Amino acid sequence: MPPRNLLVFLLFLFPLLFTFDSPFIILAESTSFNFPFFTVRNLTLLGDSHLKNGVIGLTRETAVPSSSSGTLIYNHPIHFLDQDSNITASFSTTFSFTIDSVDPTSFGDGLTFFLSPDNQTLGSSGGYLGLANSSDLAKNKFLAIEFDTKLDTRFNDSNDNHVGLDVNSLNSIKATDALLQDIDLKSGNLITAWIVYKNDLRVLNVFLSYSTIKPPTPLLSVDIDLSGYLKGYVFVGFSASTEGSTGIHSIENWSFKTFGFLPVRPRSHPHNVSGSSVTVPSAVPASNSTNKHHKRLGLGLGIAGPAFFFVVLAVFGYVSVKKWKDMRIEKNLKAEILAGPREFSYKELYAATRGFHSSRIIGRGAFGNVYKAIFASSGCVSAVKRSKHSREGKTEFLAELSIIAGLRHKNLVQLQGWCAEKGELLLVYEFMPNGSLDTLLHQHPENGLLLTWSHRQNIAVGLASVLAYLHQECEQQVIHRDIKTSNIMLDGNFNPRLGDFGLARLMDHDKSPVSTLTAGTMGYLAPEYLQYGKATEKTDVFSYGVVILEVACGRRPIEREVNSQKMVNLIDWVWGLLGEGRIIEAADKRLKGDFNEEEMRKLLLVGLSCAHPDSAERPSIRRILQILNNEADPIAVPKMKPSLTFSCSLTVEDIVSDDEESKITQS
Template sequence: MSSSSVLPIHKKLLSISLCVCVILAIGVKVDGSAGTTAADQFVYSGFSGADVTLDGAAAVTPSGLLELTNGTLRQKAHAIHPAPLRFREPRNGTASARSFSTSFVFGILCPDPDACGHGIVLFVAPGSYDLSAAFPSQYIGLVNATTNGDKGDHLFGVELDTDQNNEFRDIDGNHVGIDVDGLVSVSSASAGYYDDRGGGVFRNLTLASGEATQVWVDYDGDRKQIDVTMAPLKMAKPSRPLLSTAYDLSTVLTDVACVGFSSATGSFNSRHYVLGWSFAMDGPAPAIDISKLPRLPRFGPKHRAKLAEIVPPVATAGFILAVGAIAVLLVRRRLRYTELREDWEVEFGPHRFSYKDLFNATEGFRNKNLLGVGGFGRVYKGVLPVSKTEIAVKKVSHDSKQGVKEFIAEVVSIGRLQHRNLVHLLGYCRRKGELLLVYEYMSNGSLDKHLYDASDDVPILDWDKRFMIIKGIAAGLLYLHEEWEKVIIHRDIKASNVLLDKDMDGRLGDFGLARLYDHGANPHTTHVVGTIGYLAPELGRTSKATPLTDVFAFGVFILEVTCGQRPIKQTSNGNQLLLVDWVVDHWHKGSLTDTVDARLHGRYNIGEAYLVLKIGLLCSHPLSSMRPSMHQVMKYLNGDMPPPELNPTLQNFETLALMQNEGFDSYIMSYPSSVATMTTMSNVLGEVIT
């Protein structure tokens, strides 16, 4: 049987792959290089002619490699043994998981092992499990943000993860983990093995080394024990496993389930391969014939025999591109924006949309599709003609003083960011004087609408959703400040820049004012920009945005969401009062929880409300040195660390807040000034905070 006989499944039919697995006859045999085995075991020594169910990017190469991903970004792939296996049997009146053993040989290739994709998972899942909703990112093509951790999934897996994700509490970016119903491992260890030849000493292995490595997974149904062992190819199985965990899989696995592999690349160039695979119930897995395994490919120049096939089309394409580039340059001389550089687009730019597609998607940018008007442009809803994907298109205003600069900053900042609490930038377009950004559409609009819109068609946000949104935006800011390759300071955190997706999860957007710098470097002094009410007091003196100025704005944001009040309140006598000062006043009076949004009618968790109000005041502390980092904030919100007691220096907050009226660019002030700027007072304040 040739490699063309491998069963391919279209990406839109991902959910069918496991269902097909359930209805196939249990007596399916494995032919060719896989040999012939009983229904409860199989072995693939190479995959040429193997009857394996594939979907997504998965394919079998002519040499017999099971290629899960081929280096394309944001890919997911699955390869599943087509015959279902019975994993549970009646024992002492209950259904108990049977013992099983599996072994496989894998290889992961990355140009840079420190910037690799998201690894491979060997999984066992019910035939009804739907893989189509899984994300091709840190969720490794197996789950998504909603299904991760759902006990109803009945998933068991062993992950070989080449990326560290704090949301899954990963120990490092090169680890092996035992997963149950999600990617938060019940047990994990850095990749490696205990060398019997060296007296049992532990030796590290790099998962993305490009070398073939063998893994053994054994479950003892009597002892309820899971063992995971690994070693370089051609080395005997070490006597001591890398991981050994007591866990009763009878509570996880269904009676009949399927076994397979899942993988994803995310935002990095990587390739995932399986060279051989064996499995057996109630006994050791059959030995893989190492001599029959195909070789892993190598990154680098192609074989000389391929050059004759590659050079002519490349040369032709290069000639066409050169002619096209010359034509474009000649035309661009007559255009208004010929001075714009194109180098940054090659380095940072995501997918570029055609203006025609965006024009048609928004019905010519008609007013009926207008979602809102911001400081730097209008936002329209659209539907792409071919894919039918809903999008939001932002057109930067022509009269914006920094329109082009802010447009480029936004593309560079978020074009490569991948986090579930950040609005995803899909692409961009430039045409004559028009600058357009294309985002994924957030069906529930901006958060401020849900906080302040009194209309009947916008329900009041309940407490659970507010708490979830606060935690989500905190996670997004932690990613920007500490977890991405550069430090990103957002500089405009507020409720109107938080969008809600179809699940009412909060996504931080609008990076038009964002600034980037390297970890460990100092941010540069710049113009003070942002929104009055969210600006940290020290900005009026230093004009230097830092992560702690973002923390200040996040503190105000927490109070805004919890209290249902805008950052600047209108008092009954017509004066203006900062929301932070109002909450501090209640703190002094011992009535802090009285500030919680009255529209909740007392239906909220008092402990959580007190916690977030306390965190809000800590984050919006007038002294930047007293504010927590976002890493600490996440520990407070997750209950991993109690927040410190509020500092008495908060008594000075109202006075220090006067600095927000000194030195700020007038065009970005969303609220009128509440007090006049006083030079003598600012001098006193400078002494207080230094």
């Protein structure tokens, strides 16, 4: 806020502090969160629940007749009741889940989405949906939507494929057969659920679909007033259980939000006002104690008033001096980078992108969109990255930009200019005619150009070369943090150009590593980065290794098997073939054998050595470049993928592997 506006605001605020009966009014705020995939951040996993490849498994594959039970809870309690207006929030949640079993005749009992005042809700295995305790069914308090896959006469279940509403009991208030909308909960297919409660209508609706398009008609609709159950703060999450079966219950994504709180209105005046008349209470002689109280109050205000204005003036002076210093720093930084990338005007970039028209979008990312810009005056074509994040720290932005502006390498997408106007950050880069490596690598050969073996070798060497430059040859070391195929561009000759370097740091300059982590891409992130949130050159090496395997194999880091719901981790898959002596079979089948087997073997082993779970065992990027250029011998890679245990007993397999699994519990 500008200093002048701040001063006016404080001067306006001062009389208000003494006008209302209470100086502070607390406004109940809505809550929302979204997990397109899961990490261990902001979640508590209880019982047998576990994290694997960004998916939460609520139960484990156990040997019959063992049973399993698990719970996933969002760490932060949610405010459902506005104390001031006495209004209960409405809410909606969307999530995708699967219920599967390796034995079609043996299924678990189903899963639930629940709301509970307890963040340690964990029910028994067996027929209790992981929600209630077998020894005391009334112990846990909850409101739950059950997706039940077992007929249990103890709880008056109608069939083994129903959706119901449970309130503090596993006997549903109302339930509906999912087959009424052709949904088989036990199909193993990905099912998306929408649960919407509208407090003003006093109705809760549940929608189900095999697609991500919400059906027009709810499967389950219950007329119910939940205000009596959603008092104060409530935890939300999922639970599931099995009973002597091999059922696997998984949650793949989840979003949640509350809404419907009304704006807080000022407290009513103690007098009743109608027209020009004012009704006041009858006069009552004031007692001596009351007079003394008023005198003390007046004395307090007489002292507090000048003190408050002194604080206002001090704050005003501090903000003014700080702004003056920042303006000087900004001016100096602008002067430093004038010799490099130019400063574009917002008007110029707006015209070149046709007003940032959707038809000009050539890429999308966590930062925002990338637009094709054609400058009418020169006919030049560029790529403009438009941040969707507002930023007030223009000085910090320019400081980061001055570092990036000094980077020069043939395998970097060259920064041409920048713009910081109208609350937006815009970066102008070279336009890459062949787009991103991700797009070209994974498109079907019939729909476009297939990258040849020589192209892929050139990409591996070029990417290693530019990383060696960033890590070891720059005056100030640059850790990229987000190496992936969608951030590698290809020029007209299919040479790799690394882009987005430093962009995450630019955008999250003042944020913790946790914020950077949640913006990362599962499959490319090193285990220690996921665990501790600290980026080093070895985390870049890990990401490089994943990219190399992706280039050699033509497979994504994490992808679903054909005709199956199973997720396959690329690193584990290649390492498995190495252990069986068949690593060459990992080569992209679309190449049809048109490659040198020894060179392909070397590239695959380089990828595995870089993706070693233990960062200390990974080679430097300089060593990798020497190996690829036949200037050093390949690194010995163990035939079995090594396991890694962190000091907090969290293993790397919990994060990125399909092999071993271990329980994670956070509170």
